[in-house]
Amino acid sequence: MDRMVTLAHKFLEDVLSFGDTAVDLTAGGGRDTLFLAERTGRQGKVFAFDIQREAIVRTQSLLTGKGFRAISHWEEGSILPESGIFLVNDGHERIRSYVREKVKGVIANLGYLPSGDRSIVTRAETTLQSLRETLPLLVSGGRLAVIAYVRHQGGRREAEEISGFFGGLPSNCWHTIKMEMLNRENAPFLLMAEKT
Ligand SMILES: C[S@@+](CC[C@H](N)C(=O)[O-])C[C@H]1O[C@@H](n2cnc3c(N)ncnc32)[C@H](O)[C@@H]1O
Known part of the structure; x- marks a missing residue:
């Protein structure tokens, strides 16, 4: 129960x-991308974003090791x-420059x-912007999970702002839940949203 990532995967x-x-x-080391690839299968489509080339390389390598083929270069347009x-x-x-289709599940593991x-x-700022751009892409019944961390610089502000953003989503279109540990200081927490 102390692993918010595991809970996020179960939710999705x-x-x-x-x-x-x-x-x-946030592709990072690729574990969440791998999880999405396993759940959506060969007929599915997964997009994974990261500003760091190193993260893309690591994700590519993890996927290849697990028998998945990922594409990281294609002609613009x-x-x-x-x-x-x-x-x-x-x-x-910049998700809307790449993802044109409707989406069933989204994960963002911040930090x-x-x-x-x-x-x-x-x-x-950029995380909130990405969430604003991403929400309209979700199908009815689609889910979004965000794991927020407070320990690194700017982390607490980011976590609080995202929490406020989830709290402000209209309840006739979204169910939102916050999951946090009550007996551990500065623990990461999980924000979840489902489109009705
Ligand atoms: C905690 S890691 C992600 C962990 C990853 N999901 C995994 O399974 O290993 C956070 C990542 O977010 C990336 N990041 C930071 N700002 C970003 C942005 N604006 N767009 C995309 N990725 C970003 C960082 O480069 C970092 O690799």
Whole structure:
């Protein structure tokens, strides 16, 4: 229960099926991208974003090791295949430049790349922008999970602003839940939204 990532995966697992489209807003080491790829299968489509080339390379390598083929280079403006895993070396706030289809599940694991440069972190402004751009892409019954961290610089502000954003979503269109540990200081927390 102390692993918010595991809880986020369980939340998404309930709605993801083979053939769905899913998005990882922060590819990092690739574990969440791998999870989405496993849940959506060969007929599915996964987009994973990261501003760091190192994260894209790590994600590519993890996927390859697990028998998945991911595409990380394509001509701008070209029509992408109907299925596959697409690694985007760009900010998640630009999601609408890449993802045109409706999406069933989205994950955003915020903060810095583990064992990477800790000065490169997700930021309140761009994270909020990416969430505003992403929500309209979700199908009815689609789900979004965000894991927010407060320990790194700017983390608390980002976490509080996103929490406020989830709290402000209209209740006739969205169910939102916050899951947090009550007996541990500065623990990460999980924000979840489902489109009605
Ligand atoms: C905690 S890591 C993600 C962990 C990852 N999902 C995994 O399974 O290993 C956060 C990542 O967000 C990335 N990031 C920071 N700002 C970003 C942005 N604007 N758009 C996309 N990725 C961003 C960082 O480079 C870092 O790799």
